[in-house]
Amino acid sequence: MQVNETFTPTIVAFCCNWCSYAGADLSGTNRLQYPANVKIIRIPCSCRLNPMFILRAFQRGADGVILCGCHPGDCHYTTGNYYARRRMTLLFSLLDFMGIERERTRVEWVSAAEGAKFAATMNDFTQTITRLGPNRRLEDLRCKVE
Amino acid sequence: MTYAYFPGCTLKTKAVDLDKWGRASMEALGVTLEELPQWQCCGAVYPLAKDEIATRLSSVRALMAARDQGRPLVTLCSACHHVIKRANYDLAHDETFRSRANAYLAPQTPYAGETQVLHYLEVLRDVVGFDNLAKQVKNPLTGVKIGAYYGCLLLRPSRQMAFDDPENPTILEDFLRAIGAEPVVYAQRNECCGGYVTLEDAGFARSRAAAVADNAAARGAQLLTTACPLCLYNLRQGGSVRTVYFTELLAQALGLKEGQL
Amino acid sequence: MQSRVIEKAASLLESGACTRVLGWKAGAFFYDVTPAVFTCAQEVREQMVFNPFCGANLSKYLIAESRKEGRIAVFLKPCDTFSFVQLQKEHRIARDKVWAVGVQCRGMCDIDSLKELGLKGVTAVEEAEDDLRVTTLYQEKTISRKEALSPRCHTCKSRKLLDCDELIGDQGQDLPSSRFAQVEALEAMTPEERFAFWRGELSKCIRCNACRNVCPACSCEKCVFDNPNSGVQNKAAASSFEENLFHIIRAFHVAGRCTDCGECTRVCPQHIPLHLLNRKFIKDMNEFYGPYQAGGDFDAKPPMLAFTLDDPEASIITNGRDGQ
């Protein structure tokens, strides 16, 4: 794959309100930089993430989607992230089965105390997506919005 | 199971006893040590400088050779073990070193620290098993109080060596128990013997060895045992307690070596 | 078999045990069998069929039918009974309004399979033990039943008839099935090959919704794709639609509920092997979370509605030759 120097990917990060969104706030409080390509959408819990949202993001031009939630065992709602883990594991496996680059989607557990991990994760994910180049495979041929 | 064996230069000359009885004992215990063909000196000291590549390469060659044979690499001399284990750790963890070592040696398959590096004692513990060893002892060293001398190189830095608890190691004591002896635990067992400084300042090295031996003697040790030729040399030069290689004790316990303690 | 089925249906109506019978009747062509509700014995005797082309799974119709007045009798093949149980688990079928007659099945046939054997202008097919007597415009030929089977029946997972009130034919057993072979073959490809495969298949989709409409798991009161509040409402009427999204979401919605009956692929006018998406989910769930058969019993918890503390992370996925 060619590395496109000018390619700046669009990355959507779904963050649970209690751990990862707070972790993202903490990386801000600590002034830890990560690329501006990453835009965060706050959801109450990782289990709120409907696969529809991920697919829609890709349809609309996202190049990578990442879900961040509380570490297993630490979900504010006790069990939400366990369901999210199953759902995403299966969904990502299906996407992979359909030949869509596995690295475009990711799940990462980030606690409210892990500002540094949040920034590091976003830096790494952005690098990965930049290397992969623009998303082509998850765009539906027949609904390209020009 | 057959292991690739890296003896090292000292074991071919001054430390023949370490090597000879080590091989004989493993054979008796049903483990085959096959000497790595055309091994080169490990380099004797692990270069701490991040920018030194060449001095680590002979270790890398040995590691690659073992990888190509599909065998774990076993060492006996503490210094060789230290150098090879750390070089292997660097290959697995230091990307710069890995790429440069691979670029220099240009192996058919790039090497990234896959070889398992084992010390002879680890093979005794994890492959043979001390329980099993105890069963095969013919001449138990009953009643002999022996101080295990670990020195520095097997244990430290523990992050890389991952050999035993660096401050409270037990592998040699467990070994001594397995061959029927009574281990003596003493605090100086993991302090330096004087090392290579013995060449330039023999007096200082002797004082270090004396501190070790005195502490062992005060705790009741009649005999010291070690896995390192340089430790043995220093302890014999400066220490007040007789010192032997642990493989000699092993061979004696297995009935392979005549001798008295 | 056909006569036993028809007799049973007629007698259930005649005795008053049921007010309606859900079965099959022939369509425009003899192989074009469709589900039908019969209300009197005469209708049954005149129109009802049970032949090797009765592939349609009748369970789904029970959702609506069991809500109506009176009891309805239904004829279910083994794979249909899995859907029957699954729908009951989801509280969709009023069991007491249903008289379930299990019909043992030796695999259903497919007109396309016959065509592939070079038989053109088929006018009739008659069962004879392990053979089929095929009449065409040009000839009469006896072929092995096996050759004419619908592709899904080659990998039949079970001949068990679950939760039936009575059986026609013997109770069957689970069968050793190689139903994941095709999934595995795809997994073994490179991501590029897989992508090419699916783009090729899904780009044929005309969004006719046949897969959705036939699927016993796709039995929502109102489908999410028809729901204007879902944000993904049906785009079929528009010039563009989201074929990836539609099929992925559909597969996801039936994950853990799909019994692997294969109706989706059977009815697809474009011959897209849609069941492979569902099977991939089934295979993954079996591997990641332990074996599970949707509709296999009344008690097991569906994997999508359960978890364990040490479930694998999403990062474990490595199909075939991809990875680094």
Next chain:
Amino acid sequence: MQRIGVFVCWCGSNIAATVDVETVAQTLAKEPGVVFSTDYQYMCSQAGQELIQEAIREHRLTGVVICSCSPRMHEATFRKTVEKAGLNPYLLEIANIREQCSWIHKDKLTATQKAVILGRAAIAKVQLNAPLTAGKSPVTKRALVIGGGIAGIQTALDIAEAGFPVDIVEKKPTIGGKMTQIDKTFPTLDCAACILTPKMVDASQNENIDIISYAQVEKVQGFVGNFSVTIRKKARYVDEHKCTGCGLCTEKCPQKKVPNEFNLGLDNRRAIYIPFAQAVPKVATIDPNYCAMLKSGKCGVCAKVCTAGAIDYKQQDQLITREYGAIVVATGFEPIQLDKFDEFAYSQSPDVVTSLEFERLMNAAGPTGGTLLRPSDGKHPHTLVFVQCVGSRCDGAEKGKSYCSKICCMYTAKHAMLTREKYPDTEVYVFYIDVRTPGKNFDEFYRRAVEEYGVHYIKGMVGKVTPQDGKLKVQASDLLGGRQLRIDADMVILAAAIEPDKTARPLATMLTASMDTNDFFTEAHPKLRPVESPTAGIFLSGACQGPKDIPETVAQASAAAAKVIGLLVKDSLTCNPCTAKPDELMCNGCSSCEKVCPYGAITYVDKSFRGPNRTTLIRRVAQVNPAVCQGCGACTVACPSGAMDLLGFSNQQILAEVDAICR
């Protein structure tokens, strides 16, 4: 048609230095539906809030977007602001352009562009916001305190004093915690038992307090105001109500070789025991690991000597389930294991002890009756070496704890001082890295140890302890003196780092309360909400939140009690209105949602619907109890038909955000 107002905050220079706030306001003004857009220095200030309220009234706004700091910071503030201006508080969205934009980017153009996109997403979402009204849920007027140390006791006493019933669950047979093992307390040197035991008695006699000792929390369900907790009360094989605490059994029990945990194994107790004389409750407990009767059915001495007939070998664990409105965590600390620090020879010599062991060796009720004697030979020690920071302030988890354990400097000064006071013939060395004594009368205390008691404080560290010839050969550095010291010591005392109790981690999981990487409970805000956990209804007391000395622990314990009282006096709580809501017309009644709901908020009813041709259909449909639903959204994804949606985070709202970001 929506009329949306956009308010871009400068946050002084926090946002304005990196984000061109004026451009953001101007750009967002052109978004569809936006009728007003402005920027201001501090939106959260009084003037800023008035600006918003005025705009709402003047422009008849139907939705408000504030581009400012994290919604976790000021969402509640701004909701009140818009509510006062007559707008439903849930018609507000916040675009986080500080923590997630200005603070993480340096390039002004990039940050400004991103701020615009975040603003757009918020505008897209607010277009779809619906007015929401919060419901009410009742409050159970009873509190649970987990942990019966000084923190738990103080919290319980204060809550009980306010008139609310409170239960203390303590895992040991007695309450009192670590403080019972401490000899004297700094900086006043009054005896710990003298100030603690009266509080223990107060707790046991208070009508509002129920002490459940030898018990552990097993299961927690529910939410703030409505917790249901299952407590396992372990079998102590003694009937608590019958036992008089006479202690005869503990003298007659033939099993004498049980390490006494109260004295940290420095002496032995019997298999049936009362931990110490002032234990509360003062009842005996049988240790099933050592009792011959329980292990082999042969003995029964205690039952024979017990005149009260309290011994019950058949006693079983008991499960108690109770309802609580609030839960206080007071699980305290433990000193770390010292196996990683054997350069100090802790495993090699009994004369190397931890500071807590030293407390017992100095205590009149301890194994030596209060006379300081060397554990190895019972002789009087002459030279004592104290080592500070053992396992504290380390780099990374493999070395030790990264934090300062906070209490060691003061207790070491106390130990050194007491040793010199009682035994003037001793030489006492304290090796320190830094002496940290912030606290009232603390530094004065430490200076007295040096100046009046002649304790040798040496800036440096001990590198190696070698037991030899009856002495502990201590090799250490004296950094200010520029020497390597070699001291022949009689005892070495290690100030081991402290860590949270091991039971805290599983408890945090049960409570869904968050913890930091060191397993200390996290507070809701490090400065402004120090005694509350981020999980509503869970409060923190004492060292479970971070290292603390006794005065601080008691202060925090009372603070936690005040917060609990503030909660329990309310008759009902305002619920989160962002709850799940099923669309009955689409619901299949399949029970998928119910199976993933952690709160049991979903039930099913059979409902009549109009069918075709004037028929009536009865269908099973889901119903959500908004007082119980916490709004996680698990059900919304489990629902195959998409009938279940989440108010405030609806499918359409999130998709609108996605579209705005990706466009």
Next chain:
Amino acid sequence: MTDWTNRVQEISGVNPRKCMKCGKCTATCPAYDQMEYHPHQFVDMVCTGRVEELMASKGIYTCLGCFACVERCPRSVEPANLIEAVRLAVIRQQGGNHMKPDQIPGLLNEELPQQAITSALRKYSKGG
């Protein structure tokens, strides 16, 4: 002019700023008496840019390489790596070798293992 401070940090990979000045390295050092500057001072002097003074010190040749300071440092500073880097800064210069091969024969005895000779040469000279 060589920037020895940076050079030494590069060679060693050590960040001397991690040091909290507890002195445990110095406390544990078996070669303390042989050294002019002690391990904690090494770290401090690299921090404050006094590397040339260290390069002139004989103490850099007496470090035994026993790694006690590395193992026991609570802050993972690795003083031994710094000492080696300072020594290398010296011996990598023209004529900087501390020990030359022709000195060796005079230091030998019958029992001395060659491991000691190789080690010393590696430690003391760039030839190795």
